[in-house]
Each structure stands twice: as C-alpha cells, then as structure tokens.
Amino acid sequence: MAASLDLVGRSGTGPREAADWSRRQVILTDLRSVRGRAYPRVIGLMREPSWVLFEILLPFLATSAYVFVYRALDAPQEYVGFVVLGGALTAFWLNVIWMMANQLYWEKSQGNLELYFAAPMHFMSILFGMALGGMVMSSTRAATVLVIAGAIYGVTFSVDQWALLLGVFVLTLGALYGLGMVLASLFLVWGREAWHMGQLMTEPVYFVSGLNFPVARLGMLGALSVAFVPLATGLDAMRQLAFADAAFPAGTPPPAVEVLILAAMTVISIVAARWMLIAMERRARRDGRLSVRWQ
Amino acid sequence: MSSLASASRDAARFDLARTEGRGLADTLRTFAVAARLGWQLEANWTDPFLFFIYSVAKPISSALILVVMLEVIGGPAGRAFRPFVVVGSALWSFVVSGIAGLAWSILEDRERYRVLKYVYISPSDFLIVLIGRGVARLGVGLAGVVITLVVGVVALGVPFEPAAVDWPLLLAASLLGLGSIIGLGLLMAGIVIQTRQESWSYPEAFAGALFLVTGAVFPLTVLPAPVQAIGLLTPLTWWIAGVREALFPGGPGSIGGDGSLFASVFGHANPGHAEIVGALLATGVVVTLAAVAVFRLSDRRAKSAGLYDQTTGS
Amino acid sequence: MPLLAIEVRGIRRVYAAKPEPVVALDGVDLQVAPGELFGLLGPNGAGKTTLIKILTTLLLPSSGTARVFGFDVEHDTKKIRRIMNMVAGGEQSGYGILTVREQLWMFTQFYGLTRHEGWRRVDELIEAVGLAEQRVQRVSTLSTGQRQKMNLARGLLNDPWILFLDEPTLGLDVAAARSLRELIVAWQHAVPGRTILLTTHYMAEADELCDRIAIVDRGRILAIGSPAELKKRVQHESIFRIEVDHLDGGAAALASLPGVVSASEAASATDTSTRQTVVMNLVLEDDGALGQVVGALAQTGSHILGLRKSEPTLEDVFVELVGRGFAESDVDATEAHD
Numbered sequence: 001m002a003a004s005l006d007l008v009g010r011s012g013t014g015p016r017e018a019a020d021w022s023r024r025q026v027i028l029t030d031l032r033s034v035r036g037r038a039y040p041r042v043i044g045l046m047r048e049p050s051w052v053l054f055e056i057l058l059p060f061l062a063t064s065a066y067v068f069v070y071r072a073l074d075a076p077q078e079y080v081g082f083v084v085l086g087g088a089l090t091a092f093w094l095n096v097i098w099m100m101a102n103q104l105y106w107e108k109s110q111g112n113l114e115l116y117f118a119a120p121m122h123f124m125s126i127l128f129g130m131a132l133g134g135m136v137m138s139s140t141r142a143a144t145v146l147v148i149a150g151a152i153y154g155v156t157f158s159v160d161q162w163a164l165l166l167g168v169f170v171l172t173l174g175a176l177y178g179l180g181m182v183l184a185s186l187f188l189v190w191g192r193e194a195w196h197m198g199q200l201m202t203e204p205v206y207f208v209s210g211l212n213f214p215v216a217r218l219g220m221l222g223a224l225s226v227a228f229v230p231l232a233t234g235l236d237a238m239r240q241l242a243f244a245d246a247a248f249p250a251g252t253p254p255p256a257v258e259v260l261i262l263a264a265m266t267v268i269s270i271v272a273a274r275w276m277l278i279a280m281e282r283r284a285r286r287d288g289r290l291s292v293r294w295q
Numbered sequence: 296m297s298s299l300a301s302a303s304r305d306a307a308r309f310d311l312a313r314t315e316g317r318g319l320a321d322t323l324r325t326f327a328v329a330a331r332l333g334w335q336l337e338a339n340w341t342d343p344f345l346f347f348i349y350s351v352a353k354p355i356s357s358a359l360i361l362v363v364m365l366e367v368i369g370g371p372a373g374r375a376f377r378p379f380v381v382v383g384s385a386l387w388s389f390v391v392s393g394i395a396g397l398a399w400s401i402l403e404d405r406e407r408y409r410v411l412k413y414v415y416i417s418p419s420d421f422l423i424v425l426i427g428r429g430v431a432r433l434g435v436g437l438a439g440v441v442i443t444l445v446v447g448v449v450a451l452g453v454p455f456e457p458a459a460v461d462w463p464l465l466l467a468a469s470l471l472g473l474g475s476i477i478g479l480g481l482l483m484a485g486i487v488i489q490t491r492q493e494s495w496s497y498p499e500a501f502a503g504a505l506f507l508v509t510g511a512v513f514p515l516t517v518l519p520a521p522v523q524a525i526g527l528l529t530p531l532t533w534w535i536a537g538v539r540e541a542l543f544p545g546g547p548g549s550i551g552g553d554g555s556l557f558a559s560v561f562g563h564a565n566p567g568h569a570e571i572v573g574a575l576l577a578t579g580v581v582v583t584l585a586a587v588a589v590f591r592l593s594d595r596r597a598k599s600a601g602l603y604d605q606t607t608g609s
Numbered sequence: 610m611p612l613l614a615i616e617v618r619g620i621r622r623v624y625a626a627k628p629e630p631v632v633a634l635d636g637v638d639l640q641v642a643p644g645e646l647f648g649l650l651g652p653n654g655a656g657k658t659t660l661i662k663i664l665t666t667l668l669l670p671s672s673g674t675a676r677v678f679g680f681d682v683e684h685d686t687k688k689i690r691r692i693m694n695m696v697a698g699g700e701q702s703g704y705g706i707l708t709v710r711e712q713l714w715m716f717t718q719f720y721g722l723t724r725h726e727g728w729r730r731v732d733e734l735i736e737a738v739g740l741a742e743q744r745v746q747r748v749s750t751l752s753t754g755q756r757q758k759m760n761l762a763r764g765l766l767n768d769p770w771i772l773f774l775d776e777p778t779l780g781l782d783v784a785a786a787r788s789l790r791e792l793i794v795a796w797q798h799a800v801p802g803r804t805i806l807l808t809t810h811y812m813a814e815a816d817e818l819c820d821r822i823a824i825v826d827r828g829r830i831l832a833i834g835s836p837a838e839l840k841k842r843v844q845h846e847s848i849f850r851i852e853v854d855h856l857d858g859g860a861a862a863l864a865s866l867p868g869v870v871s872a873s874e875a876a877s878a879t880d881t882s883t884r885q886t887v888v889m890n891l892v893l894e895d896d897g898a899l900g901q902v903v904g905a906l907a908q909t910g911s912h913i914l915g916l917r918k919s920e921p922t923l924e925d926v927f928v929e930l931v932g933r934g935f936a937e938s939d940v941d942a943t944e945a946h947d
Contacts, residue, residue, distance in 0.1 A: 018691065029721030035718055036716070037719075040704045043706065059500050065513075098496060115716075200353065207359050212364055213363050285666070288668055291662070409701075
C-alpha cells in the first residue's frame with residue numbers, strides 16, 4: 001500500500017518550489033477545471049433524460065402559447081418569428097440564472113463550494129465550466145424551438161448578414177455569461193435571497209428585454225434596456241438581422257451599433273466578474289460564509 | 296439525567312393505543328404545522344418590502360408582457376381584449392405557485408435541508424405535509440393574483456364592476472379550481488421524487504405547457520381541434536373560464552365561440568355556468584385521482600430505490 | 610531558521626453572532642514542523658475547525674498571522690492551495706449522479722492534471738484506499754465509510770505537501786475508522802516530509818496517530834507536546850494493578866515499603882481453578898519501587914499472577930488543565946451556542 005501511495009515522489013523540489021506555478025501551468029489548470037466542472041453536467045444529462053421533456057418540449061409549448069396570442073390578434077407573421085427567437089434565447093438566459101448564478105447556492109449547501117475554493121484554479125473556471133455544461137441543454141432547447149417552431153408555424157428567416165448575426169449571437173452569449181458570473185459573485189454572499197432573486201429575474205427581465213415584442217415598443221424603457229440588459233440588446237439585434245425584411249419600430253440602434261454595445265457589455269461584465277469574485281470571496285472569507293449552509 | 300430516568304419509566308407503561316393515531320385531529324394538526332412551516336420558509340428570507348416586490352413583480356410583469364403585445368398589434372382596438380389577458384395572466388401566477396409549491400418542497404427538503412427522510416418516517420401523513428407546505432406558496436400566489444387584478448383595474452384600464460360579479464360562480468370555480476391545482480401539484484411532486492436536483496424548473500415548464508391549452512391568454516378557437524380537445528379535458532381551462540365569467544360577466548370567453556370545438560360538440564356557442572362548474576368538477580376529479588395514483592406509484596418506487604435520502608446534484 | 614509547515618501567531622477569530630459575538634479563537638500560537646503528524650485535540654466548540662479553516666484559506670482571521678510553509682494565509686492563498694488539501698469528517702460533498710471514479714477525476718482537473726494522468730491517479734488511489742469494488746458505483750449509493758474513503762482519496766489526489774484532516778473518522782464505525790487511520794499513517798510514511806494537521810475529539814485517535822498534540826479549549830491552546838509528554842504532566846507517580854495468589858497481611862503489608870505511596874485492595878478475583886486471588890492497586894513514587902514490591906511478595910511466598918501499569922489518558926490531562934471533562938465541555942459549548 002505504501003508504494004501505491006507514493007504517487008509523485010518528491011524529486012528534489014520543496015513545497016515553496018511546488019507552489020510556484022508557471023503562467024502556462026495556471027492557464028492549463030484553469031482550462032482543465034472548465035472541462036472538469038462541465039463534466040458532471042454533461043454526464044447528468046445523459047444519465048437522467050427527463051430534461052428532454054421538461055427542458056425542451058414543454059418550454060417549446062410555452063413559447064407556442066405566445067405564438068397563438070399573436071395569431072389570435074391576426075398579427076403579421078414576423079411577430080411569430082419574434083416570439084420564436086425570443087423563446088430560443090430564453091434558454092440561454094435561464095442557463096445563466098439557474099445553472100450559473102444560482103448554482104453556488106446549491107454548491108454551498110452541499111459542501112462543494114469550500115472544496116472549490118480550497119483548490120488552486122480560478123473560480124471563474126468553475127463558473128464557465130458550469131455554463132458550458134449547461135449549454136448542451138440550452139443549445140438543444142434553442143435549436144428545437146427554432147427548427148420545430150419554424151417548421152410548424154411557418155417562420156421564415158431572411159438573413160442578409162450571416163457573419164454579423166453569428167457575431168451578435170456569440171457576443172450575446174459572452175455578455176450573458178459575463179453577467180452570470182457577476183450575479184454568481186453576489187449570490188456567493190447571499191443565502192436564500194439568491195434563489196428568490198433568480199426567480200425575480202425571469203418575467204421582469206423578459207418584459208424589459210422585449211422577449212415577445214420589439215423592445216422599441218417600450219419607448220425610453222426599451223432604450224435603457226438595450227443599453228444595459230444583454231438579453232434585450234442581443235435579441236433586438238438578432239431580430240433585425242434574422243428578419244431583415246420586416247418593419248421594425250424606431251427607437252433602437254442598428255445591429256452594427258448593438259454589436260459594439262454587446263462587445264462592451266462582454267468586456268465590462270467579465271472584468272467586473274473577475275473583480276467581484278475576488279472581492280466577494282474575500283468578504284465571504286471574512287464573514288465565514290463559504291461553508292455556512294443555513295443562511 | 297432525571298429526564299432520562301422518567302422516560303425509561305414511561306417506556307415500562309407503553310401504550311399500544313399510541314400507534315393508532317388520532318385520525319382527523321392528527322391530519323388537521325399536521326396540515327397546520329406544515330402550512331406554518333411553509334409560510335416561515337417562504338416569507339422569512341428577506342424584509343417585508345422586498346418580499347412584497349418579489350411577490351408581485353413576476354405576475355405583474357407577465358401581465359404587462361401580454362398587454363404590450365396587445366398594444367403592439369391591436370392598438371386601441373386591442374384594448375377590448377385587455378381584461379381577458381390580464382385576468383388569465385393573473386390567474387396563471389396562482390397556477391404556477393400551486394403546481395410548483397409541492398414539487399419544490401420535495402426538492403428543498405431532499406437537496407437542501409436533507410430532512411425529507413425524517414419527515415417521511417414521522418407518523419404525519421406525508422401527503423398532508425406536502426399539501427400544507429404547498430399552501431404557503433399558494434398564499435403568495437393568491438396575493439399576486441389580487442394585486443395584479445387591482446393593478447389591471449387601476450392602471451391598465453380593465454373595467455370592473457363589483458356589483459356585476461357572480462359570487463356563487465366565483466366561489467364554486469375557485470374552490471374546485473384550487474383542488475385541481477393542488478392535484479396537478481401532487482402530480483409534479485410525484486415526478487420530481489424520481490428526478491434529480493436540476494428539476495427545479497420542471498413545474499414551471501409543465502405550467503408553461505398548460506399555458507398553451509387552457510385558454511389563459513387567448514381563446515381556444517385559435518388552436519387546432521385536437522389541441523382544443525386537450526384543453527377541454529384540462530380542469531384549469533374550466534377554472535379560468537369560470538373565474539373570468541364570474542368577474543367579468545358577458546365578456547369574451549376562452550372556451551366557446553363560433554368555430555370552436557366546444558360549439559361543434561355541444562351545439563351551442565358558449566358554456567353556461569352549470570356546464571362550467573360541472574366540467575370543472577368532472578375533469579378536476581379525474582386529474583386529482585390520476586395525480587394521487589401517480590404520486591403513490593412514485594412513492595413506492597422511491598422507497599424501493601432509496602430516493603428519499605440521497606442528493607442528486609450535478 | 611528552518612521552514613515551518615505551519616506557523617500561527619496570535620490568531621484571533623471572532624464571529625458576529627446574536628446576542629453577542631463568539632470568540633472562536635483567542636490568541637492562538639502554534640508551530641508545526643514539516644513531516645509531523647500534528648493533532649488538535651479538544652471538545653466540540655473548542656475552535657479546532659475554525660483554525661483549520663483559517664489555515665486552508667477558507668476563513669480570514671480577525672487578527673494575528675498564520676503561514677503555511679512560509680505563505681501567508683491571507684495574501685498567498687493561491688500558493689497554499691497548490692500544495693495542500695483538506696478532508697473533513699461527515700463530508701457529504703460531491704455529485705450523487707457521478708460514480709466514484711468520475712467524482713475523483715473531476716477533482717484532478719481542478720489541480721491541473723492532464724486527462725489521462727487524472728484517470729491513472731484516480732485508479733491508483735481507488736486501489737490504495739480499498740474502493741476498487743465501488744469504483745463505478747454512484748456516489749449517492751456509498752456507505753458512510755466508503756464515502757469517507759473517497760473523500761480521503763480526493764484529499765490525496767494532488768499529492769499535497771500538507772494535508773488538513775478535520776475529524777476524519779467522525780461517524781465511522783470502529784473498523785472503518787481503524788482502516789482510515791491506517792491509510793493516513795501509510796500515506797504519511799510513504800514519502801518523507803508529508804505533514805498532516807489532524808483535528809479530533811477522540812483521545813485514543815490523537816494518542817495513536819500524533820507525533821505532537823495541542824489541547825484546545827474555548828479558543829485557546831492549553832498545552833502542546835507529544836502524547837507521552839502531556840501525560841507525564843499529570844502522572845507524577847507510577848500506578849500498577851497487581852494480582853497475586855495470596856498475600857499475608859493484606860495491602861497494608863505493602864503500603865509500608867519504601868517507595869510505595871499507597872496500596873489498596875481491589876475486588877477479589879477468582880482464578881481458573883476457583884481459588885480466591887488478591888488484586889491490589891499500587892501507587893509508587895516511581896517505577897524503581899516496583900522491585901521492592903516484587904521482592905516483598907517473593908519473601909511472603911506470594912506468586913504474581915498478573916501485573917499491569919496504568920497510564921493517565923489525555924482526558925486526564927484535559928481535566929487537569931481545565932478542571933472538567935470533555936463531555937462537560939461539549940455541554941458548555943452547546944449551551945453557549947443556544
């Protein structure tokens with residue numbers, strides 16, 4: 001047994017040398033940590049397939065409800081497309097709220113949070129791994145909504161600028177997940193408030209983001225949303241690009257400007273997340289909240 | 296030490312009648328304790344102001360989404376439809392609270408508080424405990440309904456005349472609808488016993504699917520006939536129609552109308568009050584019985600697989 | 610000055626609590642050399658876990674300094690996390706849906722191992738801790754003892770220079786606890802220089818495992834030393850229990866011998882041939898006086914059937930230092946938190 005426990009063998013290095021990692025080692029550890037944390041998410045999806053019904057098919061039906069609201073109102077066909085696109089993006093927003101930000105609430109109560117902080121990788125790797133693992137579900141849901149709704153409800157996309165559309169999508173995800181990391185840092189020091197705040201970030205955010213209607217219809221509120229809410233900005237830009245033939249109300253910038261807004265949001269949110277995670281970790285260590293379950 | 300000594304003396308006089316329980320008295324007490332516990336958990340996480348914001352922000356936002364959709368398409372002409380969507384949206388928040396309440400209690404007690412197994416092996420009826428716990432969320436949902444309707448009347452131009460309210464219909468529909476919602480909640484609870492921690496979103500997804508077929512925010516006539524049939528077999532459809540008809544008599548209905556499946560099957564355009572209550576009762580009973588059966592089956596499987604005392608995170 | 614594995618100076622930790630703040634650590638000083646298996650022994654609420662959380666960078670001290678291999682716990686957290694690991698007793702962490710093997714592999718990634726190196730190390734450790742049969746079993750189905758072995762394997766994944774064990778045998782049965790202790794010792798002895806800080810309230814465990822022990826109570830270290838040194842604090846005399854076939858004159862005959870502090874008869878025993886025997890408790894000034902006793906017994910024709918030396922326990926040491934036992938200290942800690 002002793003031989004098998006001599007896993008590494010200490011060949012001349014001391015603890016201070018062992019603690020001194022190169023930049024390459026730090027980066028590789030962070031990347032491997034992303035992979036490591038994504039792993040249980042993906043395995044979980046494979047081992048318990050109920051999510052196919054509850055995370056894909058049923059939400060598709062919920063999106064369909066709003067399609068039928070527009071049909072009841074004899075709305076132009078592009079509004080059906082707006083709802084479908086909004087329903088697809090909802091998947092990523094919910095991934096951010098429930099699979100990233102709120103996940104720390106669960107990790108703390110299960111005792112995993114302190115093990116993560118006792119390990120040497122950057123905590124952002126863990127959050128990104130959670131998001132990546134959850135993205136399998138989100139992407140499947142978004143694709144299902146787009147493809148099936150497109151087929152059933154006759155939604156046709158008219159895209160002139162595919163590269164810009166793809167760029168908007170990628171930046172929207174970047175901004176959303178950056179925001180998710182910021183929220184995760186806040187949830188680190190919250191207890192049950194975190195879960196309720198997550199609940200609060202569904203319908204109210206859907207409203208200000210114009211999930212089912214052009215956000216420009218909200219006037220000043222819509223303009224503010226485009227400036228500050230990544231979901232609103234990304235959705236509005238993607239609608240303008242995916243339905244280039246449709247008539248949009250005035251009040252929001254063109255997609256090229258919204259791309260810049262999204263890029264700025266991504267950078268700001270990731271920088272803010274990094275700073276806030278460090279600050280909140282320090283605060284949690286000061287208050288002894290990294291391992292308290294019953295807040 | 297003296298308390299331990301007295302306990303051992305009591306053990307010598309063990310009373311077999313203790314194992315019989317006290318029937319209805321125990322049930323009522325279990326319900327009351329569980330409801331109180333549910334309320335404590337539901338309400339003590341923040342200050343009252345933030346709790347109020349939390350309780351009303353979601354249902355009001357849901358209603359506003361629909362109101363804006365109406366404005367976007369219908370303009371002033373669409374405002375006639377506003378009471379329809381505001382009532383449906385307000386009631387839907389109650390539906391979500393009810394369906395989620397029991398299921399979330401299972402997940403909370405199993406994953407977070409890790410007391411599910413202790414609750415389960417206690418002499419209290421597990422079903423009653425769940426219903427009691429769920430009642431607190433229903434209370435929060437009810438508050439959301441009332442406030443949304445008030446906001447609708449005060450700020451969104453929903454016309455409301457208290458004198459015109461059909462109170463007997465409202466009472467009957469509410470009571471029967473409450474039973475159906477609890478039944479659906481039980482169904483979801485039975486499902487999440489079998490699923491993993493990430494199934495927090497399942498009750499809302501289920502409610503979202505029902506949103507499509509129950510005429511909450513658009514008339515059933517818009518749907519294809521087979522989907523309308525599903526709606527007519529769902530108690531929530533009749534409950535929403537009943538409450539809507541009671542609060543706004545003579546307003547647009549969700550079930551009937553020209554070309555609807557209801558009209559083609561029953562031969563007249565709109566259901567009467569008795570039909571609404573009767574259909575709600577019949578579909579509610581069927582759904583509730585089915586939910587209880589699913590729950591019992593799930594319970595048996597959970598005991599067999601040891602699901603009550605494991606955590607399932609990923 | 611040689612590098613210390615742990616150096617703690619004047620650490621205080623106060624928790625904000627109602628109705629009044631709780632002082633979990635009240636000016637703790639401690640030094641642990643590399644290669645030691647050092648124990649923190651104390652009742653519940655003594656501050657052991659608080660100190661470990663500070664040293665494992667999960668908690669900041671309210672004042673004072675602490676270093677792990679020269680790295681400050683407040684400012685050099687990343688460096689400490691690269692060379693240490695921790696395992697707590699009663700740990701329920703992990704993802705129930707993963708197998709043992711998968712759960713451990715996930716953690717290898719957090720320590721920067723490559724994918725293949727991670728699987729290889731996981732398989733080695735699973736064998737080493739005796740979980741080979743459970744390797745593809747889901748974490749949620751493990752018994753308490755199996756889970757704790759898995760936790761220990763997790764703690765060894767990165768081959769830490771220092772391992773923090775917080776009540777590692779808590780809740781385990783006798784066999785599982787013994788197995789875990791053997792693993793801990795085997796791991797430490799496998800490579801020179803591995804340091805362990807162990808907290809426990811099981812005196813026998815501290816006595817068996819630790820090179821040195823710090824006795825902790827109410828946030829303070831009361832004494833530090835090896836188990837033998839600590840016991841010597843309270844044992845000023847040598848205590849023996851001796852059984853003889855007969856003794857003319859009874860215990861009084863021995864009490865008067867030089868070097869014998871006291872002699873008293875214990876309950877009489879019956880040997881296998883149903884003869885009455887005499888059992889006595891002897892308190893001697895030191896071990897040397899035993900010769901006098903044996904000689905005196907020989908002169909009276911008594912035959913010695915059994916001889917055993919009694920040693921004080923660490924609880925005796927605790928009682929001597931604090932004035933109350935562990936059980937009473939647990940009650941006090943509970944009442945203080947109510």
